[in-house]
Amino acid sequence: MISNNLQPSPTLIYNIFRHSKILPHVDTIDVTNLNRQFLFRSKDVGQSKAEVAAAFINNRCPWMNVVPYHGKIQDKDAEFYRQFKVVISGLDNVEARRWLNGMINNLVEFDEDGDPDPSTIIPLVDGGTEGFSGQSRLILPRITSCFECSLDAFAPSAAVPLCTIAETPRIPEHCIAYAYVLQWPREFPDRKLDTDSPDDMKWVYEHALERATKFGIDGVTYMLTLGVVKNIIPAVASTNAIVSAVCVHEAMKALTYCSQSLNTYMMYMGSESIYSHTFVYEQKHNCPVCTTTTHHMSVPSTMTLNTLLQQLCDGEFRLKAPSVTSSVKTLYMRKPVALEKATRVNLDKPLRELISSGEELVVTDPVFPDTSLGLVIKFSDLGQH
Amino acid sequence: MIGGTSRKTKCPPAHVQFQLPMTISGRQRGTLTTLLSRPSPYANETGSLPIGEFDCASSSPSSSGLRNAKILVVGAGGLGCEILKDLAMCDGVFRDVDVIDLGRYYIVALF
Numbered sequence: 316m317i318s319n320n321l322q323p324s325p326t327l328i329y330n331i332f333r334h335s336k337i338l339p340h341v342d343t344i345d346v347t348n349l350n351r352q353f354l355f356r357s358k359d360v361g362q363s364k365a366e367v368a369a370a371f372i373n374n375r376c377p378w379m380n381v382v383p384y385h386g387k388i389q390d391k392d393a394e395f396y397r398q399f400k401v402v403i404s405g406l407d408n409v410e411a412r413r414w415l416n417g418m419i420n421n422l423v424e425f426d427e428d429g430d431p432d433p434s435t436i437i438p439l440v441d442g443g444t445e446g447f448s449g450q451s452r453l454i455l456p457r458i459t460s461c462f463e464c465s466l467d468a469f470a471p472s473a474a475v476p477l478c479t480i481a482e483t484p485r486i487p488e489h490c491i492a493y494a495y496v497l498q499w500p501r502e503f504p505d506r507k508l509d510t511d512s513p514d515d516m517k518w519v520y521e522h523a524l525e526r527a528t529k530f531g532i533d534g535v536t537y538m539l540t541l542g543v544v545k546n547i548i549p550a551v552a553s554t555n556a557i558v559s560a561v562c563v564h565e566a567m568k569a570l571t572y573c574s575q576s577l578n579t580y581m582m583y584m585g586s587e588s589i590y591s592h593t594f595v596y597e598q599k600h601n602c603p604v605c606t607t608t609t610h611h612m613s614v615p616s617t618m619t620l621n622t623l624l625q626q627l628c629d630g631e632f633r634l635k636a637p638s639v640t641s642s643v644k645t646l647y648m649r650k651p652v653a654l655e656k657a658t659r660v661n662l663d664k665p666l667r668e669l670i671s672s673g674e675e676l677v678v679t680d681p682v683f684p685d686t687s688l689g690l691v692i693k694f695s696d697l698g699q700h
Numbered sequence: 701m702i703g704g705t706s707r708k709t710k711c712p713p714a715h716v717q718f719q720l721p722m723t724i725s726g727r728q729r730g731t732l733t734t735l736l737s738r739p740s741p742y743a744n745e746t747g748s749l750p751i752g753e754f755d756c757a758s759s760s761p762s763s764s765g766l767r768n769a770k771i772l773v774v775g776a777g778g779l780g781c782e783i784l785k786d787l788a789m790c791d792g793v794f795r796d797v798d799v800i801d802l803g804r805y806y807i808v809a810l811f
Contacts (some may be wrong), residue, residue, distance in 0.1 A: 378792055405782075444778070453749070579769075
Protein backbone atom coordinates (compact mmCIF):
# COMPACT_ATOMS: atom_id res chain seq x y z
CA MET A 316 0.00 0.00 0.00
CA ILE A 317 2.52 2.54 1.00
CA SER A 318 5.78 1.39 -0.38
CA ASN A 319 6.61 1.48 -4.05
CA ASN A 320 7.70 -2.14 -3.95
CA LEU A 321 5.16 -3.80 -1.73
CA GLN A 322 7.40 -4.28 1.24
CA PRO A 323 5.84 -4.84 4.61
CA SER A 324 6.03 -1.86 6.85
CA PRO A 325 7.16 -2.84 10.33
CA THR A 326 7.09 0.76 11.45
CA LEU A 327 3.54 1.24 10.35
CA ILE A 328 2.37 -2.00 11.89
CA TYR A 329 4.08 -1.06 15.11
CA ASN A 330 2.43 2.29 14.92
CA ILE A 331 -1.05 0.86 14.62
CA PHE A 332 -0.49 -1.30 17.68
CA ARG A 333 1.07 1.53 19.57
CA HIS A 334 -1.94 3.70 19.01
CA SER A 335 -4.26 1.13 20.46
CA LYS A 336 -2.27 1.45 23.67
CA ILE A 337 -2.01 5.19 23.62
CA LEU A 338 -5.63 5.96 22.96
CA PRO A 339 -7.10 4.98 26.37
CA HIS A 340 -4.59 7.35 27.90
CA VAL A 341 -6.45 10.30 26.37
CA ASP A 342 -9.21 10.79 28.83
CA THR A 343 -11.23 13.33 26.98
CA ILE A 344 -11.31 13.44 23.24
CA ASP A 345 -12.31 16.58 21.47
CA VAL A 346 -11.18 18.07 18.23
CA THR A 347 -8.22 19.84 19.70
CA ASN A 348 -6.62 16.98 21.55
CA LEU A 349 -6.97 14.40 18.86
CA ASN A 350 -3.37 15.20 18.75
CA ARG A 351 -0.83 13.93 16.32
CA GLN A 352 2.17 15.09 18.25
CA PHE A 353 2.09 12.07 20.47
CA LEU A 354 5.49 12.50 22.07
CA PHE A 355 4.02 15.40 23.93
CA ARG A 356 2.35 15.41 27.34
CA SER A 357 0.50 18.24 29.01
CA LYS A 358 3.42 18.83 31.39
CA ASP A 359 5.51 19.80 28.36
CA VAL A 360 3.56 22.94 27.48
CA GLY A 361 5.99 25.74 26.74
CA GLN A 362 8.95 23.41 26.30
CA SER A 363 11.01 23.04 23.16
CA LYS A 364 9.48 20.50 20.78
CA ALA A 365 12.85 19.10 19.78
CA GLU A 366 13.94 18.66 23.41
CA VAL A 367 10.70 17.04 24.56
CA ALA A 368 10.60 14.69 21.57
CA ALA A 369 14.25 13.69 22.02
CA ALA A 370 13.85 13.09 25.74
CA PHE A 371 10.76 10.99 25.16
CA ILE A 372 12.44 8.76 22.58
CA ASN A 373 15.64 8.40 24.61
CA ASN A 374 13.62 7.45 27.67
CA ARG A 375 11.36 4.96 25.96
CA CYS A 376 13.94 3.55 23.58
CA PRO A 377 17.21 3.35 25.47
CA TRP A 378 19.12 2.13 22.41
CA MET A 379 18.49 5.47 20.79
CA ASN A 380 20.69 8.52 21.11
CA VAL A 381 18.58 11.47 20.00
CA VAL A 382 20.21 14.89 20.27
CA PRO A 383 17.85 17.88 20.13
CA TYR A 384 18.52 21.35 18.78
CA HIS A 385 16.07 24.05 19.66
CA GLY A 386 16.40 26.66 16.97
CA LYS A 387 16.10 27.57 13.35
CA ILE A 388 17.53 25.36 10.65
CA GLN A 389 19.04 28.52 9.18
CA ASP A 390 21.20 28.97 12.29
CA LYS A 391 23.13 25.80 11.52
CA ASP A 392 26.00 25.90 9.07
CA ALA A 393 27.25 23.53 6.39
CA GLU A 394 29.54 21.79 8.90
CA PHE A 395 26.52 20.79 10.93
CA TYR A 396 24.60 19.35 7.99
CA ARG A 397 27.65 17.60 6.58
CA GLN A 398 27.82 15.14 9.49
CA PHE A 399 24.62 13.30 8.54
CA LYS A 400 24.18 10.29 6.30
CA VAL A 401 20.52 10.98 5.61
CA VAL A 402 18.31 13.99 6.31
CA ILE A 403 14.58 13.51 6.80
CA SER A 404 12.40 16.55 6.89
CA GLY A 405 8.89 16.93 8.20
CA LEU A 406 8.53 20.63 7.65
CA ASP A 407 5.33 22.59 7.36
CA ASN A 408 6.32 25.32 4.94
CA VAL A 409 7.84 25.82 1.53
CA GLU A 410 10.43 28.38 2.59
CA ALA A 411 12.16 26.13 5.12
CA ARG A 412 12.14 23.32 2.56
CA ARG A 413 13.78 25.55 -0.03
CA TRP A 414 16.48 26.54 2.40
CA LEU A 415 17.18 22.99 3.54
CA ASN A 416 17.18 21.75 -0.05
CA GLY A 417 19.62 24.50 -1.01
CA MET A 418 21.88 23.66 1.90
CA ILE A 419 21.97 19.90 1.25
CA ASN A 420 22.53 20.47 -2.48
CA ASN A 421 25.43 22.80 -1.74
CA LEU A 422 27.22 20.18 0.31
CA VAL A 423 27.92 18.17 -2.82
CA GLU A 424 31.52 18.45 -3.97
CA PHE A 425 32.71 17.79 -7.49
CA ASP A 426 35.82 16.06 -8.80
CA GLU A 427 38.01 17.49 -11.54
CA ASP A 428 35.76 15.98 -14.22
CA GLY A 429 32.80 17.84 -12.78
CA ASP A 430 31.16 14.69 -11.45
CA PRO A 431 29.62 14.82 -7.99
CA ASP A 432 31.59 13.03 -5.27
CA PRO A 433 29.18 10.33 -4.03
CA SER A 434 30.46 10.56 -0.48
CA THR A 435 29.25 14.16 -0.28
CA ILE A 436 25.74 13.38 -1.52
CA ILE A 437 23.36 13.30 1.42
CA PRO A 438 19.95 11.87 0.55
CA LEU A 439 17.17 14.22 1.59
CA VAL A 440 13.82 12.60 2.30
CA ASP A 441 11.05 15.14 2.42
CA GLY A 442 7.66 14.34 3.87
CA GLY A 443 4.60 16.51 3.89
CA THR A 444 0.98 16.11 4.87
CA GLU A 445 -2.11 18.18 4.41
CA GLY A 446 -5.27 16.74 5.87
CA PHE A 447 -5.88 13.41 4.16
CA SER A 448 -3.21 13.99 1.52
CA GLY A 449 0.45 13.33 1.97
CA GLN A 450 3.63 13.02 0.02
CA SER A 451 7.10 11.74 0.33
CA ARG A 452 10.01 12.58 -1.88
CA LEU A 453 13.54 11.36 -2.23
CA ILE A 454 16.07 13.97 -3.29
CA LEU A 455 19.56 12.81 -4.15
CA PRO A 456 21.34 16.12 -4.56
CA ARG A 457 22.75 16.59 -8.06
CA ILE A 458 21.41 13.18 -9.14
CA THR A 459 17.66 13.58 -9.00
CA SER A 460 15.63 16.72 -9.24
CA CYS A 461 15.70 18.91 -6.16
CA PHE A 462 12.94 20.74 -4.35
CA GLU A 463 13.71 23.97 -6.18
CA CYS A 464 13.29 22.22 -9.57
CA SER A 465 9.61 21.72 -8.82
CA LEU A 466 8.92 24.94 -6.99
CA ASP A 467 6.31 25.74 -9.64
CA ALA A 468 4.23 22.89 -8.23
CA PHE A 469 3.72 24.98 -5.12
CA ALA A 470 1.60 27.95 -5.98
CA PRO A 471 2.46 31.05 -4.01
CA SER A 472 -0.19 31.43 -1.33
CA ALA A 473 -3.31 32.88 -2.84
CA ALA A 474 -3.35 36.53 -1.93
CA VAL A 475 -6.57 38.32 -1.21
CA PRO A 476 -6.46 41.97 -2.27
CA LEU A 477 -6.05 44.18 0.76
CA CYS A 478 -8.96 46.34 -0.36
CA THR A 479 -11.28 43.35 -0.15
CA ILE A 480 -10.11 42.71 3.36
CA ALA A 481 -10.40 46.35 4.30
CA GLU A 482 -13.68 47.25 2.58
CA THR A 483 -15.75 44.36 1.29
CA PRO A 484 -15.21 41.24 3.36
CA ARG A 485 -17.31 38.35 2.11
CA ILE A 486 -16.11 35.28 3.93
CA PRO A 487 -14.96 34.62 7.51
CA GLU A 488 -11.34 34.41 6.33
CA HIS A 489 -11.48 38.03 5.17
CA CYS A 490 -12.57 39.14 8.65
CA ILE A 491 -9.78 37.18 10.29
CA ALA A 492 -7.26 38.62 7.84
CA TYR A 493 -8.56 42.09 8.68
CA ALA A 494 -8.00 41.49 12.38
CA TYR A 495 -4.45 40.26 12.10
CA VAL A 496 -3.16 42.09 9.03
CA LEU A 497 -4.67 45.52 9.69
CA GLN A 498 -5.98 45.78 13.23
CA TRP A 499 -3.13 44.11 15.06
CA PRO A 500 -0.33 46.40 13.77
CA ARG A 501 -2.55 49.41 14.43
CA GLU A 502 -3.18 48.33 18.02
CA PHE A 503 0.30 46.96 18.77
CA PRO A 504 2.72 48.75 16.44
CA ASP A 505 5.77 47.56 18.38
CA ARG A 506 4.87 43.94 18.85
CA LYS A 507 4.64 41.16 16.31
CA LEU A 508 1.71 38.82 16.58
CA ASP A 509 2.85 35.64 18.32
CA THR A 510 0.80 32.94 16.62
CA ASP A 511 1.72 30.47 19.36
CA SER A 512 0.34 32.70 22.10
CA PRO A 513 -3.22 31.85 23.11
CA ASP A 514 -3.76 35.43 24.31
CA ASP A 515 -2.72 36.94 21.01
CA MET A 516 -4.81 34.51 19.04
CA LYS A 517 -7.82 35.18 21.27
CA TRP A 518 -7.42 38.87 20.56
CA VAL A 519 -7.43 38.22 16.81
CA TYR A 520 -10.41 35.91 17.11
CA GLU A 521 -12.46 38.43 19.08
CA HIS A 522 -11.75 41.26 16.68
CA ALA A 523 -12.45 39.06 13.67
CA LEU A 524 -15.74 38.02 15.23
CA GLU A 525 -16.64 41.65 15.86
CA ARG A 526 -16.01 42.50 12.24
CA ALA A 527 -17.90 39.46 11.00
CA THR A 528 -20.91 40.45 13.09
CA LYS A 529 -20.75 43.94 11.63
CA PHE A 530 -20.87 42.59 8.07
CA GLY A 531 -23.31 39.79 8.82
CA ILE A 532 -20.80 37.04 8.08
CA ASP A 533 -21.12 33.71 9.85
CA GLY A 534 -18.46 31.19 10.58
CA VAL A 535 -15.64 32.94 12.44
CA THR A 536 -14.45 30.50 15.07
CA TYR A 537 -11.32 30.28 17.19
CA MET A 538 -10.23 27.20 15.26
CA LEU A 539 -10.71 28.91 11.91
CA THR A 540 -8.77 31.91 13.21
CA LEU A 541 -5.86 29.67 14.10
CA GLY A 542 -6.17 27.96 10.76
CA VAL A 543 -6.11 31.18 8.78
CA VAL A 544 -3.41 32.97 10.75
CA LYS A 545 -1.08 30.01 11.04
CA ASN A 546 -2.13 28.64 7.69
CA ILE A 547 -2.98 25.33 9.27
CA ILE A 548 -4.81 22.50 7.68
CA PRO A 549 -5.85 20.08 10.40
CA ALA A 550 -3.46 17.16 10.61
CA VAL A 551 -4.73 13.62 10.29
CA ALA A 552 -2.94 11.00 12.36
CA SER A 553 -3.13 8.25 9.76
CA THR A 554 -1.70 10.50 7.04
CA ASN A 555 1.24 11.42 9.24
CA ALA A 556 1.80 7.77 10.13
CA ILE A 557 1.78 6.64 6.50
CA VAL A 558 3.94 9.45 5.19
CA SER A 559 6.50 9.17 7.97
CA ALA A 560 6.68 5.40 7.47
CA VAL A 561 7.43 5.99 3.80
CA CYS A 562 10.06 8.57 4.71
CA VAL A 563 11.79 6.27 7.17
CA HIS A 564 11.63 3.46 4.62
CA GLU A 565 13.39 5.66 2.11
CA ALA A 566 15.98 6.69 4.66
CA MET A 567 16.61 3.05 5.51
CA LYS A 568 16.94 2.10 1.85
CA ALA A 569 19.28 5.01 1.19
CA LEU A 570 21.41 3.80 4.08
CA THR A 571 21.40 0.04 3.52
CA TYR A 572 20.47 -0.30 -0.19
CA CYS A 573 18.26 -3.17 0.92
CA SER A 574 15.50 -2.27 -1.51
CA GLN A 575 14.61 -0.11 -4.47
CA SER A 576 14.48 3.58 -3.77
CA LEU A 577 11.50 5.75 -4.46
CA ASN A 578 11.89 7.45 -7.83
CA THR A 579 11.35 10.23 -6.86
CA TYR A 580 7.96 11.16 -5.51
CA MET A 581 5.04 9.40 -3.91
CA MET A 582 1.67 10.81 -3.12
CA TYR A 583 -0.89 9.41 -0.77
CA MET A 584 -4.52 10.40 -1.07
CA GLY A 585 -6.78 9.27 1.70
CA SER A 586 -9.79 11.53 1.38
CA GLU A 587 -11.77 9.59 -1.22
CA SER A 588 -10.33 6.16 -0.58
CA ILE A 589 -6.89 4.77 0.03
CA TYR A 590 -4.81 5.51 -3.00
CA SER A 591 -1.24 6.31 -3.76
CA HIS A 592 0.89 6.75 -6.81
CA THR A 593 4.42 7.70 -7.70
CA PHE A 594 6.00 9.70 -10.45
CA VAL A 595 9.39 11.05 -11.38
CA TYR A 596 10.07 14.71 -10.82
CA GLU A 597 12.45 15.69 -13.60
CA GLN A 598 15.38 17.97 -13.00
CA LYS A 599 14.80 21.51 -14.20
CA HIS A 600 17.51 22.27 -16.73
CA ASN A 601 18.09 25.74 -15.33
CA CYS A 602 17.34 25.12 -11.66
CA PRO A 603 19.06 27.85 -9.65
CA VAL A 604 20.02 25.36 -6.92
CA CYS A 605 21.12 22.11 -8.52
CA THR A 606 22.47 23.37 -11.83
CA THR A 607 25.10 26.01 -12.50
CA THR A 608 23.16 27.75 -15.24
CA THR A 609 23.56 31.45 -15.79
CA HIS A 610 20.17 33.08 -16.15
CA HIS A 611 19.29 35.74 -18.66
CA MET A 612 16.89 38.61 -18.32
CA SER A 613 15.96 41.27 -20.79
CA VAL A 614 14.84 44.51 -19.21
CA PRO A 615 14.66 48.19 -20.21
CA SER A 616 17.77 50.15 -19.33
CA THR A 617 15.57 52.67 -17.59
CA MET A 618 14.35 50.13 -15.06
CA THR A 619 15.53 50.93 -11.58
CA LEU A 620 17.55 48.47 -9.55
CA ASN A 621 14.71 48.33 -7.06
CA THR A 622 12.23 47.25 -9.74
CA LEU A 623 14.65 44.58 -10.90
CA LEU A 624 14.97 43.24 -7.37
CA GLN A 625 11.20 43.27 -7.06
CA GLN A 626 10.93 41.25 -10.27
CA LEU A 627 13.33 38.69 -8.85
CA CYS A 628 11.00 38.33 -5.88
CA ASP A 629 7.76 38.18 -7.86
CA GLY A 630 9.05 36.19 -10.82
CA GLU A 631 10.00 32.56 -11.22
CA PHE A 632 12.89 32.75 -8.76
CA ARG A 633 10.62 33.76 -5.87
CA LEU A 634 13.44 35.37 -3.96
CA LYS A 635 12.85 36.93 -0.55
CA ALA A 636 15.53 39.53 0.05
CA PRO A 637 18.00 39.63 -2.83
CA SER A 638 21.38 41.35 -2.70
CA VAL A 639 23.22 41.98 -5.92
CA THR A 640 26.77 42.67 -7.01
CA SER A 641 28.30 43.15 -10.42
CA SER A 642 31.78 41.94 -11.32
CA VAL A 643 33.23 45.30 -10.37
CA LYS A 644 31.07 46.73 -7.63
CA THR A 645 28.46 46.07 -5.01
CA LEU A 646 25.11 47.28 -6.29
CA TYR A 647 22.96 46.51 -3.30
CA MET A 648 23.70 44.53 -0.15
CA ARG A 649 21.22 44.07 2.70
CA LYS A 650 23.85 43.20 5.25
CA PRO A 651 25.79 44.53 7.12
CA VAL A 652 23.87 47.64 8.02
CA ALA A 653 26.63 50.04 6.97
CA LEU A 654 26.88 48.47 3.53
CA GLU A 655 23.12 48.54 3.13
CA LYS A 656 23.15 52.23 3.93
CA ALA A 657 25.97 52.88 1.49
CA THR A 658 24.35 50.98 -1.37
CA ARG A 659 20.76 52.09 -0.79
CA VAL A 660 21.21 55.05 -3.14
CA ASN A 661 21.56 52.63 -6.05
CA LEU A 662 18.04 51.31 -5.61
CA ASP A 663 16.39 54.23 -7.35
CA LYS A 664 18.98 54.54 -10.08
CA PRO A 665 18.17 53.23 -13.57
CA LEU A 666 20.16 50.13 -14.46
CA ARG A 667 22.01 51.87 -17.28
CA GLU A 668 23.80 54.02 -14.70
CA LEU A 669 24.93 50.95 -12.79
CA ILE A 670 25.75 48.28 -15.32
CA SER A 671 26.27 47.81 -19.02
CA SER A 672 24.13 45.57 -21.18
CA GLY A 673 25.17 41.94 -21.12
CA GLU A 674 26.89 42.27 -17.78
CA GLU A 675 26.64 39.35 -15.37
CA LEU A 676 25.32 40.06 -11.93
CA VAL A 677 25.70 37.86 -8.88
CA VAL A 678 22.51 37.62 -6.86
CA THR A 679 22.43 36.22 -3.33
CA ASP A 680 19.35 35.62 -1.26
CA PRO A 681 18.53 34.00 2.08
CA VAL A 682 16.44 31.33 0.33
CA PHE A 683 19.65 29.98 -1.21
CA PRO A 684 22.12 29.34 1.62
CA ASP A 685 25.79 29.82 0.73
CA THR A 686 25.10 30.10 -2.95
CA SER A 687 24.45 32.66 -5.62
CA LEU A 688 22.61 33.09 -8.86
CA GLY A 689 24.36 34.24 -12.03
CA LEU A 690 22.17 36.70 -13.88
CA VAL A 691 23.04 38.30 -17.21
CA ILE A 692 21.09 41.49 -17.81
CA LYS A 693 20.47 42.59 -21.38
CA PHE A 694 18.90 45.93 -22.08
CA SER A 695 15.85 45.45 -24.26
CA ASP A 696 15.92 49.06 -25.47
CA LEU A 697 19.59 49.04 -26.41
CA GLY A 698 19.00 50.08 -30.00
CA GLN A 699 17.54 53.40 -28.91
CA HIS A 700 20.68 54.59 -27.17
CA MET B 701 -11.78 23.14 27.02
CA ILE B 702 -8.73 22.93 24.84
CA GLY B 703 -6.32 20.05 25.07
CA GLY B 704 -5.84 18.11 28.24
CA THR B 705 -5.50 21.00 30.63
CA SER B 706 -8.37 20.00 32.88
CA ARG B 707 -7.10 16.48 33.38
CA LYS B 708 -7.28 15.66 37.07
CA THR B 709 -5.09 12.62 37.39
CA LYS B 710 -1.41 12.90 36.79
CA CYS B 711 -0.05 10.64 34.09
CA PRO B 712 2.41 8.05 35.34
CA PRO B 713 5.78 8.31 33.66
CA ALA B 714 5.85 6.76 30.25
CA HIS B 715 8.03 3.81 31.19
CA VAL B 716 5.59 2.74 33.88
CA GLN B 717 2.54 2.97 31.72
CA PHE B 718 3.87 1.32 28.60
CA GLN B 719 6.19 -1.29 29.97
CA LEU B 720 7.19 -3.50 27.09
CA PRO B 721 6.77 -7.24 27.61
CA MET B 722 10.42 -8.01 27.02
CA THR B 723 13.66 -6.34 26.35
CA ILE B 724 13.65 -5.04 22.88
CA SER B 725 16.31 -6.46 20.70
CA GLY B 726 16.52 -7.05 16.99
CA ARG B 727 16.37 -10.79 17.49
CA GLN B 728 13.11 -10.74 19.38
CA ARG B 729 11.23 -8.32 17.16
CA GLY B 730 12.79 -9.71 14.09
CA THR B 731 11.47 -8.17 10.98
CA LEU B 732 14.02 -5.63 9.84
CA THR B 733 17.12 -7.50 10.97
CA THR B 734 15.82 -10.52 9.10
CA LEU B 735 15.21 -8.44 6.02
CA LEU B 736 18.69 -6.95 6.13
CA SER B 737 20.43 -10.27 6.64
CA ARG B 738 19.04 -11.97 3.53
CA PRO B 739 19.67 -11.36 -0.15
CA SER B 740 16.84 -9.57 -1.91
CA PRO B 741 15.63 -9.78 -5.52
CA TYR B 742 14.52 -6.18 -5.09
CA ALA B 743 17.79 -4.74 -3.86
CA ASN B 744 18.51 -1.11 -4.56
CA GLU B 745 20.61 -1.75 -7.67
CA THR B 746 17.64 -3.41 -9.41
CA GLY B 747 15.44 -0.34 -9.10
CA SER B 748 14.97 2.62 -11.39
CA LEU B 749 17.03 4.84 -9.13
CA PRO B 750 20.03 2.72 -8.16
CA ILE B 751 22.29 4.42 -5.66
CA GLY B 752 24.16 1.51 -4.13
CA GLU B 753 24.54 -2.22 -4.05
CA PHE B 754 22.88 -4.16 -1.28
CA ASP B 755 25.22 -6.45 0.60
CA CYS B 756 23.26 -8.48 3.09
CA ALA B 757 26.45 -9.70 4.73
CA SER B 758 27.39 -6.20 5.88
CA SER B 759 23.96 -4.67 6.38
CA SER B 760 23.19 -5.86 9.86
CA PRO B 761 22.36 -2.97 12.16
CA SER B 762 25.51 -3.67 14.13
CA SER B 763 27.83 -3.36 11.15
CA SER B 764 30.22 -0.49 11.40
CA GLY B 765 28.91 1.40 8.38
CA LEU B 766 25.48 1.74 9.86
CA ARG B 767 26.59 2.15 13.43
CA ASN B 768 28.23 5.45 12.62
CA ALA B 769 25.44 6.75 10.44
CA LYS B 770 23.89 9.85 11.89
CA ILE B 771 20.45 10.93 10.79
CA LEU B 772 18.96 14.38 10.96
CA VAL B 773 15.25 14.86 11.48
CA VAL B 774 14.12 18.35 10.64
CA GLY B 775 10.95 19.31 12.46
CA ALA B 776 9.45 17.71 15.55
CA GLY B 777 5.80 18.35 14.80
CA GLY B 778 3.13 15.90 13.71
CA LEU B 779 5.38 14.29 11.10
CA GLY B 780 8.58 14.68 13.09
CA CYS B 781 7.20 12.74 16.07
CA GLU B 782 6.13 9.90 13.82
CA ILE B 783 9.47 9.91 12.05
CA LEU B 784 11.40 9.78 15.33
CA LYS B 785 9.29 6.90 16.57
CA ASP B 786 9.66 5.03 13.28
CA LEU B 787 13.44 5.51 13.37
CA ALA B 788 13.52 4.20 16.92
CA MET B 789 11.55 1.13 15.90
CA CYS B 790 13.87 0.18 13.04
CA ASP B 791 15.74 -2.53 14.86
CA GLY B 792 18.67 -0.34 15.67
CA VAL B 793 19.44 0.61 12.08
CA PHE B 794 19.22 4.19 13.25
CA ARG B 795 20.71 5.02 16.62
CA ASP B 796 22.26 8.43 16.39
CA VAL B 797 19.54 10.85 15.46
CA ASP B 798 19.62 14.61 15.74
CA VAL B 799 16.38 16.54 15.73
CA ILE B 800 15.98 20.25 15.09
CA ASP B 801 12.87 22.34 15.57
CA LEU B 802 12.45 25.96 16.51
CA GLY B 803 9.00 25.54 18.00
CA ARG B 804 7.71 25.08 21.49
CA TYR B 805 4.74 23.03 22.52
CA TYR B 806 1.57 24.97 23.08
CA ILE B 807 -1.88 23.60 23.43
CA VAL B 808 -3.07 25.78 20.56
CA ALA B 809 -0.36 24.44 18.32
CA LEU B 810 -1.62 20.91 18.60
CA PHE B 811 -3.49 20.48 15.43
